[in-house]
Amino acid sequence: IKTEMTRCIHCTRCVRFSSEISGNHEIGSIGRGNDMEITTYLNSSVESELSGNVIDLCPVGALTSKPYAFSARPWELKKTETIDVMDALGSNIRIDSKGLKVMRVLPRLNEEINEEWITDKTRFFWDGLSFQRIDKPYKRVGKKLVKTTWEDAIDLAKKNLISNKPEEIAAISGDLVPIESVYSLKKLLKGIKVKNYDCRQDGSKISGPRERWLFNSTISGIDESDGCLLIGTNPRKEAPLLNSRILRQSRNISYQLGLIGAKCDLTYDYELLGQDPKIVQEILEGKNSFCDKLKLTKKPMMIIGQGALTGDKGSEFLDLCIELAYKFNFINNGWNGFNVLHTAASRAGAMSIDFIPEEEGKNTEEIIDGCKAGLIKTIFLLGADELHLSDLDNCYVIYQGHHGDKGANNADLILPSAAFSEQNGLYMNTEGRVQESVRSVFPVGEAKEDWEIIRLISEALNLNSDFQTHEGLRKKIYKEYPNLDPFNDFQRNNRPKRKDKNDIKGHKFSEAITNYWFTNSITRASVNLSERNNYTQKRDN
Template identity: 30%
Template sequence: MSAQPSNNAAPDLINIEVDGKPTQIRKGAMIIEAADAIGVAIPRFCYHRKLPIAANCRMCLVDVEMGGKLMPKPQPACATPVAEGMKVMTRSDKALKFQKDVMEFLLINHPLDCPICDQGGECELQDVALGYGRSVSRFTERKRTVADENIGPLVATEMTRCIQCTRCVRFTSEIAGTHELGGMNRGENLQIGTYIGKTVETELSGNIIDVCPVGALTNKPFQFKARAWELIAKPSIGYHDALGSNLWLHTRRGEVLRTVPRDNETINECWLSDRDRYSHQGLYAADRIGTPEVKRNGQWQVTTWEDALQFAGEALKKAPGSELGILVHPASSNEEGDLLMRLARGLGSAHVDHRLRQLDFADNAAAASFALPVADVDQVKAALLVGSDLRHEMPLLNHRLHQAVKKGAKVYTVNPASFDFNYGLAGESIAAPQALVDALLALARAAVAAGTSAPAALADAINGVHSDQGDSDAIAALKSGSAVVILGEAAVTHPQASWLRAIARFIADATGASYNELPVGANAVGLARLGVLPGNGGLDAQAMLAQPRKSYVLYGVEPPHDFADGSAALEALRGAEQVVAFSAYASAALREVADVILPIGLLPEIDATLVNVDGLAQGVSAGAKAPGQTRPGWKVLRALGGAIQLAGFEFDDLAGLRDGISERAAAPRSGLATRAAVSDLTRLATWPIYRGDAVLRRATALNAHPLNRAPAVRLNATEARRLGLADIAQVHLGDVVLPLVIDVAVPDGSAWIEAAQDLTATLPPYGAAITLSKA
């Protein structure tokens, strides 16, 4: 006996019947949503639950009865709202005839490419054609063909297969916010493309592969590598930002061949950033190291694990603990971070840090989980971004904010450059790095003018600036309802980050907004919770370089690219007596400074736990095979700790390790950095979206993408003329020669030079005074 709906339905629920099954569905829902909710399958191509309704494929036509009368024509289930008492027949003779007729029309021009199409075996058109298509086509005319368009290194096109569902068009306009694809011409001449033959540059472009129901858009790096049924899907998470996007690793014989999103509505919904989708190419770079190596008499030698661990243990014992610095990559797992702290305690060192890009430690700040959960960001009414290129720092958080803007939210920014947002800004304040604090103080002044008392530590600074109407508007918007203040990477890594943090917190408190600070590193929140930070009297990451130690442990760190001050890092490491490196790669710079390299697995290859921005600990199991004799980092650390007979390394397996992990978060301080004198020209250093870590820097398709810009010095035209460089193609910065690019996004007094490039990694750090000259 089937369950009957209540006659006393809630005001926002409607009673309908689908194929004889009664159900309740929210008012305003479409028939197809009601059918999906009760497991009734209606064929569709253009409909996607996350995209606006188009109703242009007509595959979902169904019979609808209202008030005892059958509608004269079938209705598209995706575009027909439910109504009280409605009866829907998805399998009636008339509905099936229309669905089969539409299927026949769609197949008229579709090529018989299934044996060579990458979509074969997981194609929606194949699946629906099997149930609704004819065995033999009645069409005898010539099929139409469409010229392909090169839309970049990430997505391959075969547009003859396109059925004009427009999912990709709606994705780029409504989700990516870039309007890069569209339909041209009419009728059977309709074509989907960019019109002007340009690369699709959105940082979410790979998602058009997932929404495409046919093989018109496919994964270019994966092209012709394997058939869908040859792949094994392993659940994993993204490790290039702290969102922790859920994903599937598709592997064959232990090798990751592609990555696709795994649904999680509270984190990444059903989307995946290109950074997480294509980074797996970096796992198989030419300089990936698969065997332990030691440096003897200046020469690198491949050796056994036993010899390498003995060598590393003896090296670490040569200097006292006070002369040992341990530098940890912020994407290292909880398990690795905890063992590194045990290693530090066992060797008597308080000098441990994972905040490699941070310059200001006056407030001893470390990453913390968001006050406003990621899933709620698309509901805010206003947002203030401080020092944040959110599209590149955390693409899918930016997507949430984009959805909020579409609902009417106002976004204001205080940034060191005019970053490229995919939504309109209600207000934008652009200031050179040396003026960024004052620009944010102006907003704080507006908050004080609105009736909030300034904290004593900030009062004089706030009273020393002026605010304008734009500042007042921003404060009013933040006060008007649900709002969030987001501190981004360009603020967290700023040389006066403690000021920006204190002012942003004050603005959030004054307006009732939530305060969210973007972590720098995929597991920065987890490592901060575990206290992978300097102990009592310990030196932070920059102090360890400014006051060089005799011995260093580098864990997952690639000098000089991973440091805020790459030049200082190389200088300190070159002068050290012993450097023990745990690394997946053996770069030339690492080989220069290290004495032993212990090969460790990367996240797709190991069991690990990472904590995301919401404070959610996500555990994953190894999904891919590590090369050669590579071992998980926790196993190498356990073996090293055992070899030098340290306490805390007696566990037998990963479960034993996890049982012993406890949180030891360090307490923040209330200090503020000394305000530096204003310079004529300072460097703005941001980390490019596809150069943020060692794996990304080796992902070939991502590095061929236009968003991965060539290293250059970027000045605005006014600044270039002031410096006498207006007509110059190249400039000198110290010993480095770089192209000069005129860029309206850069404010006066600043030169934008992206970090983590081979040519820029050793230049003066973010906020440093620089001098440019003609090359």
């Protein structure tokens, strides 16, 4: 944030935002009368994940965007209304571009999701779209990656997909991939009878009907709740705008708020119940003091993070949470407060088209183990950059993506694709709302849209793709999955069904996000976010 405090009129909008919306109390005033000044605390800077919103709030330009300053004139910019993919909320944004370059990102009003705010990661990631881009196909020759043609790259992909048995092939989709691309890949894999595919890069064990893994109360439904139990989640990192809504509700003196998980600064007070997942069982059996507080609530929410659902017992733990939801008013007539919070923009959409292993198929962990053991001979990574892959000498890695990140570093064949801002695509947010991401600029170099690359591979394999255009692909998706049409009315989810309780002995929580500023390949390429991360690391050390 760039400051020109000689312009300041002391309206205190930024001060009120800091205390009421972000909850960090970082900005205040010193002096009185004519000597009054707006400033941060002594030797401190603005550190909130939402701090950039004061740029939009300032009516006189005393607070402006430092990365964007003097880089373009507003009338030179092409304005594209689209959605954000930096987290799973699907915030409505406007991307301003000049030529082939994205210049800035601004929020759009949507009271149901992000209201008029966006996170700092969303506001400042845009420069990452210009760095470390993959603009040509590459193949590995010896230990080096060398440029190749699209014809040669498609032929190599074809040879490695048809030369192995179906059980020796696997695919994993990433966190920024639109529904159309995942659907296209699934159809390709079905055509060659592959059953090993997964969209859960982090090893989450969510599965089953959508009401088991979506935010059922809806994001705006937080405003109706009178209590909240957080389980294995840190919403300040995983969804800062959702955390801001909880902050505002927590100011109600009767609001009951508890956390089962690691202690963290959420910008509001809560009762820390402990870190052991077994505490859920204790509450279910009425052996925890928090039970009395839950009994006072009529519309409580339960928010389960992805960190609570990883590991071998993740599915059993989810079943236990559903049982708890039915006992303590989280689910009752007219209210469904059972919520699973996603961190990846494409996860809910991929789950909705069942991009998870079939019966006898392998999940993410089993696929990686199979690659290392030589049981998986070819793996297709569709924008999957969060995997820890190494020593895959016996496995041929095909990577389709837009940044030279972790996935590309381990690849034997690289197929350059468009980033989310360079192609039209559908995304389902954490509450199950389908929205369209609209192309704001064209792909760089020789990069192609994801679905088009997969169609070329399908044609090389003599598979009937049933579509030749993006519009045709969408019609096919809408016919098979009518709930994915963004023009249909948003429907509330059903209640999750109970299952038999199983033992969760040995289950542990993990941290869904270890570094808030580096959660995907675009943010890791961003200089703006690197500087923010460096400051955070320096402060913590």
